[in-house]
Amino acid sequence: MSLRTRLSAYLVGLHTLLFVMAALLLIEQASLFVTVELLLMASLAGGFHLLKRALEPLGYTRRLHDLLQDQHYANRLAPPEAGELDELVALFNTLLATLHRERLEIGEQQGFLDRLLEATPSAVLVFDFDGGISLFNASAAALLGLEQARGKPLAAWLDGSALLSSTLDDVARARSLSLLKQLDTLTAGDARLLTDPAGRRYRAQRGRFFDRGFARDFLMVEELTAELESSERAAYEKLIRVLAHEVNNTVAATASVLDSLRYYASQLTERDATDFSTAIVAVRRRNVSLGEFIERFTRVVKMPAPELRPANLKEVVDGILWLNREQCNARDIRLEWGRCDSVPPQPIDIQLMEQALLNIVKNAIEAIDARRAQDAGAAGFVRATLENDGGRIKLSIIDSGGQLSGALQRQLFTPFVSTKKGGQGIGLMFVREVLNRHDCTYSLAPGFDAETRFDIWFPATRAGADVTARREGSPPAALAAASCP
Template sequence: RGLDARARERSLDLIAQLDALPLGDSRLLTDLEGRRYRAQRGQFYDRGFARHFLMVEELTAELEDSERATYAKLVRVLAHEVNNTVAATRSVLDSLLFYRSQLNESDAADFATAIEAVKRRNLSLGEFIDRFTRVVKMPAPELRPVRMKEMVDDILWLNREQCASRGITLRWRCCDEVPPVALDAQLMEGALLNIVKNAIEAVAARQAAGVAGGHVEVSLERDGDGLVLAVFDSADLLGEVPPRQLFTPFFSTKQGGQGIGLMFVREVLMRHGFAYSLASTGHGETRFAVRFSITTRDL
């Protein structure tokens, strides 16, 4: 009672995992939306009768904080090493170009072309690590009241032409009248742009596989004492990917992807303290949902 279909499915799946837990065993369980729990089944004796019990502790936030600290340290170490190498290599490559005049004309052209190609690759390597560094060094959110409908309207407008040219329907599914939400507009807009962009690219990938059309739709609804903003796409490409793996640093479902987009999105949402989920709806769609809290100041 009081649970929607998705919440019931998630609860039933977790109950099934708990039911399968052997006596005396302790395991880390993950629900359908990626929340993680430490569960233990034990027993004690009361007046000669064995009484079984389950201890369940949610570890999602604790594990996410630990993972974030780990990849932040990794990115800082990588950035230090890569930036030092990139700077030194750039200097050497610039110096090498001075030797061009000492070569004959035909060799000089090939020499300069090769050096410029390596310089471009060197620059790309520096930009690659910089994108990860910007996520790790993201500033604390500066909270201001923001009207979510206006922010989403701008994002839909920005992507309207490219979707129309690809035959992808981009629109609101539903939009309730809601109060402004306290958040950092710049960070949240960047996160929502990534979410919508990923949805559009997923539908385009589905089209490339021979499935015509497709849609990306957005809903903004009141939900108890909060709001839920959801982005739906008809690609439904998540398949068997475990929910937690989707937000793992450097993991991507795209061929050649770097995993920076969802890493940035997760960091923005975590810094705001907003709950989120990314999963198949079970009805041919993928749904990325963000739950926003509403305080009395927002009303």
């Protein structure tokens, strides 16, 4: 029973009792009875009026409750008839106005945040209280291949309970899984440099904020490949130019002195002259090696801008396989073609691309030699494939060396990192520069059966481009081990 009902019942009961008492006591005095009855009726009416006024604040409170519950913050309460409630109604209206203004500000901020998240190139993921993804932008969906990700933790893609986007190719799928695995190990407050199987680098940071008193995490992933490569290139160029200048001056002066010392051999005894000449030749050979070592670095730094002309990729690869046929035959290493689609000519700088592919094939042959040193019965082959991969041209060099580990894979394409003992990583630096200047994407990763794959995707070009004249020195078409099947 409401307060209004109880108070109304009280007034009615009280006045009913008074009416009965007046009737019993004043029934013989008609004029006084009528007067008392009229006063009691006026008292009852006044009581109901005062009851209405007394309960009026409860009515405003109820209307405010309804407005808040329905989130009608733009509405206002009507001014009261009595001045006693002016302050209360003004307070309620001020509260509604404040809520309305804050709601507009939050809506504007949320709209701005949504547009900012969609426009930013960084991948952003926001997690709910249970660690599931509650918000992610388009960059995160593209980078990580997320599909229907809301409510799922990162581990869902690692254990197979959630699937990546079906539009991803094998390379993008491997990249997404690698990044998800690394991101899943980050804790709140961590910032780390990540790498994918293709050697591309990312800065990842996991932060935390509080929502309604509960902690929620977010992840930001920003690709740094171009920025880091640019800064590294500038630093390497400066360092290598200084080293090349100093070393070349020293090498030239040392070579001149060594050549002059050789004339003194005739003044020594035969035995001493032989030792003297042998020492001079050894030092001179080491001096020449030092000059060649610096020259390999300067070749990367001083690489000219590519001169793009349409070229037949099959002929380019045929030429490289032809150059290596003798040493591979001597080492019992098969040079062969796998799949070989008919593809349109590609605009490339033939000299730079040949040198890059020659480095890749040379690394493959040396990897096979390294594996045979560990396993004498291991098969040796270098296989090239050329295919039209969904409109993009894909060239792959596959070898049976199997010398690429997952940890080392993420460090390749940087100086002084190599799978070869004593290697400086200069060859892969050169390959990276050539492919980047041709706008190619690439991946160096372990394959099946202890194989290693170097995949190169050429940018989409116009079909039907004219092929330039056959290069001088191209291998014959009848090359048995290096021709398309």
